[in-house]
Amino acid sequence: MSSTNVDSSRFEDENLSVASLIFYEPGFWEFPQRKFMSLHLHKVEGDLAGEDPYGFVLADSLAKMSGADNVGSTSYEDILPKVPPRAARLSFEEYNRTFSLNKVVDRQVGEEVKRQLQDATDTRVAEQSNRIIHNNCREERSNDSGSFDTNIESSMTVTELDSDEKQGSDSLDCALYETDIPREVERLSPECCRLKELLQQSVINLERLKQLAWHGSPKDYRGTIWKILLGYWPIVNLRRNEVVKRKREDYRVSLSRAFSQSRKSETEQERLVWRQITLDVPRICSDYNLFRLPALQELLKRILFVWSVRHPACGYVQGMNDILMPLVYVLFSEVYQTRTSTFRPTFTVETESFSSASIQYVEKDGVLNLEDIDELNTALDDLEADVYWCFSSVLESIQDFYTFAQPGIQRRIQLLERLLGRVCPNLYGHFQRQGVELVQFAFRWFNCLLIRELPFPVVIRLWDSVLCEEDGFGSFYVFICASLLHFFEKDLIRMEFQDLILFLQNIPKDIWTDSNVKILLSQAYLWREIFISSKSSLADRI
Amino acid sequence: MARSDDEYDYLFKIVLIGDSGVGKSNLLSRFTRNEFNLESKSTIGVEFATKSVQTEGKTIKAQIWDTAGQERYRAITSAYYRGAVGALLVYDISKKESFIGVEKWLKELRDHADSNIVIMLVGNKSDLKHLRAVSTEEGKEFAEKHSLSFIETSALDATNVEQAFTQLLTEIYRIVHKKALTNEKNPSFKPALGESVVVRDPAEDKGTHKKKCCS
Known part of the structure; x- marks a missing residue:
């Protein structure tokens, strides 16, 4: 392995990277027309929740809005893609505002307010936004069964606030909103608060969950969030127990069938697979x-084995075991934390520098006291079923990665090549001159979803965002791979064939920090926004 | 970037093939880095390493492509046989099944690789004496029947690993040398004018020449 000096700070000088970094800066989206924005948000709320699941209408509306109102016209437009990125389009403060308002809209005032909002003036918005509804949720977790019995009682109150005091853009501060939040939660970061709130709704707003979780799931909620995003947990809280119970039973039946069959009349393929x-x-x-x-x-x-028996066209392909690892880690940690929450603090105190979504929080074995594994035996059966369904969901959209001749991977590599030609033409040309073919390294990137290439905590953080994306593993990953190449472009451009292959097959793991991961993700995000619109597929646009 | 092993007379592309779990990756890591890992990860697709050896006064650089053993990867790995001048066909002496699989791998090479490819049959894991399922004689016999070279190795205790690679590379060198002298018209092994012989994939030659111009 050749040695390479990786200068991780150099990205600050590059325009694109700066642009992508800015998306993560709190307050970036607080440009002067903020109050118009909140008005606008209400207008598109219906679309956001229903017919516009990916927020394109919202994005378009925001784009139009910032085009129409040139109030304090910004230089942002110069560095932004023409549509503001979905995940970054609102600061948390903005989310918070929308949440509060939506509760009013959805539950209390209903259609009446919605109608009013459509032709609302600034003043009206201000008035509306000064109503806060607060949800007091009590959660009872049954500790003995290890199942996810959750009884949520919601009681809602509408708080009318003095509208004079609350005029203007700062009318709804996060701090204000948090006043009534139970003591236990006060120690949480604002993101955690909002996620906790969101997850306790009787019907979880999937789009909002995606917007929040894209920035990284706090470790305490990661298991829950992943299960919801993967479609394993229904978004209707009341249905959860029933669905999970049925799915676990389904897995148990499959399990006994797969193994009893294989004992009696196993096929040659099944024997090889096992x-x-x-x-x-x-x-x-x-x-x-x-x-x-x-x-x-x-x-x-x-x-x-059960998965491969149920998906004979794919069977088992080496590397699938790698894909199980993040799921097992996250779900296992969750079960373990639930079990031990009696003597461990449920929530860690956030430090200023790291949110709990930080890769620093993917602990090696700190989360697991391995002697305690026996206590988990009963939970393990349920965990197995849960992991199975989540695994199944991950592979659902990328089954063609693993069928004969692995056409899905070949196609993604072709897309990556075209993308690279567009976004990193120098690097692309360099690869061509050196005779490097992308398949020589990118095959494994796709086959194992970068789990071999990146440190485990980075993979977990990556999946937080990927799971929020439409076809995250099938298409967003192409952009992540391009982003990864772009990240190392300055090193790669100086290497020759042999060093290139060695480097790309053994990417240095010690350079990853939270901010580098953000650069990686936001660059991918930026390109995705540029190259994919709602109307065209990835292949058409690149 | 500076390359320490930039000087070589010949560059040979070698592939490592054989059933899953016979120890291909460990043979490679033992040869190139003198490392052995009992729990090495399964190879996905194809992985790459290089090492230079001295033989008969020449420096030969081996560019080695380690392939995944699982059937499903055959489509992708067979693409790497193109341009390879040597192959180490590995089986596990403690697993009869992997020895039976050798036949199938030979067919793969015949179908996809250059007909001049030099093949060495390698019985790996010779340290597992108490578990031996394939005798040395069986291996030798098979190799003779199919005109392959033969060696038994242990990546774990490093027995014969260096020898296996060096022997294969030397054999290739001799053939190339002989051919270069006797048949200058043979395109696969024709030496480049005024330069050292580089035997590799034509697609990669561009890169090589470019490099030589620049460096």
Whole structure:
């Protein structure tokens, strides 16, 4: 392996990267026409929740709005893509405002207010926005069963605030909103508060969840959020127990069928699959001791085998075991935390520098006291089913990655090549001159979804965002891969064939910080916004 | 970027093939980095490494492509046989099944690789004496029947690993050298004018020449 000096700070000088960084700066979106924005948000609210699940109408409206009102016209437009990025289009403060308002709109005032809002003036918006509705939620978790029994009682109150005091753009501050939040929650970061609020709704607004979680799921909610985003947990809270129970039962039936069949009349393919799985699972190479636990390895083998029996066109392909790792880690940590919450603080105190979505919080074994694994035995069966369904959901959209000749991966590599030609023409030309073909390294990137390339905490953080994306694994990953190449462009451009391949097959892992991950993600985001619109597919646009 | 092993007389592309779990990646890491890992990850698609060796007064640089053993990857890995001048076909002496699989791998090479490719049959994991399922004689016999070279290795205790690679590279060198002397018209092994012989994929030659111009 050749040595390479990676200068991680150099990105600050580049326009694109600066632009992408700015998306993450709190307050960036607080430009002067803020109050118009909140008005606008209400207008598109219906679309956002229903017919416009990806927020394109919202995005378009915002774009038009900032075009029409040139109040304090900004230089932002110069560096922004023509449509503000979905995930970054609102600061948390803005989200917060929308939440409060929506509660009023949706539940209390209903259609009447909605109608009023459509032709609302500034003043009206200000008045409306000064109503805060607050949700007091009590959560009762049954501690003995390890299931996800959650009884949520919601009581709502509308708080009328003095409208004189609250005129203007700062009328609804996060701080104000938080006044009534229970003491326990006060120690949480604002993001956590909002997520907690959101997750306790009787019907979870998936779009808002995606907007929030795109910036990274706090570790305490990650398991829940992933399960919802993966479609395993229904967004209607009341249906959750029933659905999860049915799915777990379904898995158990599949499990017993797969194994009883294979004992009696296993096909040649199934025999080979099982042999390959038993060969590969112990080879999962990880610093995380969790994956070395014999009980857990057996669990992984069963999940992989059941999946391959149920998806004979794909079967089992080496590398699928890698894809299980983030899911197992996140769901396992969650079960463990629930079990131990009696003697561990439920919520960690946030430090200023890191949110709990930080990659610093993906602990190696701190979350797991391995001697306690026996206590988890009953929970393990349920966990196995949960992981199976989440795994199944991840692979759902990318099954063609693993069918014969792996056409899905080939196609993604072609797309990546075209994208690279557009966004990094110098690097692309360099690859061509050196005779480097993308398949020589990018094949594994797609096959294992970058799990081999990036440190585990970075993968977890990456998935936080990818899961919020439409077809995240099938299409957003192409942009992430391009972003990864762009990230190292200055190093790569100086290398020759051999060093290029060696570097790209062994990407340095020690350079990743939260801000570098953000650069990686936001660059991918930016390109996705440029190259994909609601009307055209990835292939058409690049 | 400076390359320490930039000086070489010949560059040979080698592929490592064989069933999953026979120890291909560990043979490679033992040869190139003198490392062995009992829990090495499964290879996905194709992985790459290089090393230079000295033989008969010449420096030969081996560009080695380590392929995934699983059937599903065959479509992608077979693309790498193109331009390869040597192959190490590996089986596990403690797994009969992997020895039976050798036949299938030979067919793969015949279908996709250059007909001049030099093949060495490697019985790996020779340290597992108590678990031996394929005798040395069986291996030798098979190799003779199909005109392959043969060696038994252990990536774990490093027995014969260096020898296996060096022997294969030397064999290729001799053939190339002989051919270069006797048949200058053979396009696959024709030496470049006034330069050292580089045997590699034509697609990559562009890169090589470019490099030589620049450096």
